[in-house]
Amino acid sequence: MTTEPSEVASGDALVTALIGAVHDTILAHRDELCDLDRAIGDADHGHNMARGFEAVAAASDEIAALPFGKALQKIGTTLVMKVGGASGPLYGSALMAAGKAGEDAPTSLVEVVARLEAAVDAVKQRGKSDVGAKTMLDVLVPVTEALKAGPADPLATARGTAAEALEATRPMVATKGRAAFLGERSAGHLDPGARSSELIIDAVCDVVEGR
């Protein structure tokens, strides 16, 4: 029954750092995400994600006080209620599912992969989609698979796989979401949801690396 300040602080610090890093990267790339979305969607992905993560950042202290799993769930419900686009329920469901996969912060790659798999399943279900439809799943699934293989350097693998997978969305023809209306014309542009997923993965890697 220990509630030593240091122990509580370490859990707090991780969640606070994750929220801060993701919030920063989304705000820094807000216009880029809107530009990508302008090409094949409705130009609001950056604004929507920024609105969501600003709400998350505003509640950062409250969220960080929760156990890790509950904190992820709270971030998820905040995104659902605040984003105002399809990305809200998609990222929200992903984080809610990842949060339900366990109370404590993951201490091994296997535990990280279990949460990622739960998140990926939730996105597939919510979006009624899968890989190859030019969506965030085209980044999340390859990264999850690559980490599942137990690479020697998980952070480098996650970053590298995310970057390659993002680039691979460029020639894809969208079959889900607003971009699907464009059909063949959606080819030749990066998917904005894939880009935001890659940005988030990168930011999470930064936090883990800095520990």
Next chain:
Amino acid sequence: MSDNVAIVIVSHSRDVAKGAADMVHQMVGEEVRVAYAGGTEDGGLGTDVAAIMAAIETVWTEKGVAVLVDLGGAETNSEMAIEMLPDGKGEKVQILDAPVVEGAVMAATEAAGGSSLAEVRATAEDFGS
């Protein structure tokens, strides 16, 4: 107040959602309760889970609520809103696969006669197919 199946209209645009709701109201009057959710919290184009939940709660009836949606995100956000409704209310809320304006009018017309949610759905979805 009427206990017929109620209608909720969800559009990325507040004006579209309100306009469709106005049309329904003009056609069926007080027989069918109708609510709408359109636009984001800050007045832009988009859909908002909290607003969709509030719209459903406003017209809630045990007989059920039919939801009409426009583009992609409206459907995803409406599904999320329905799942998040308290007390298992979501089981009596269905998203209809029909165009938002025509579907809402057809659904409301059917609902005004006291039809079940399944009948309302069938009428709206059969329209134009």
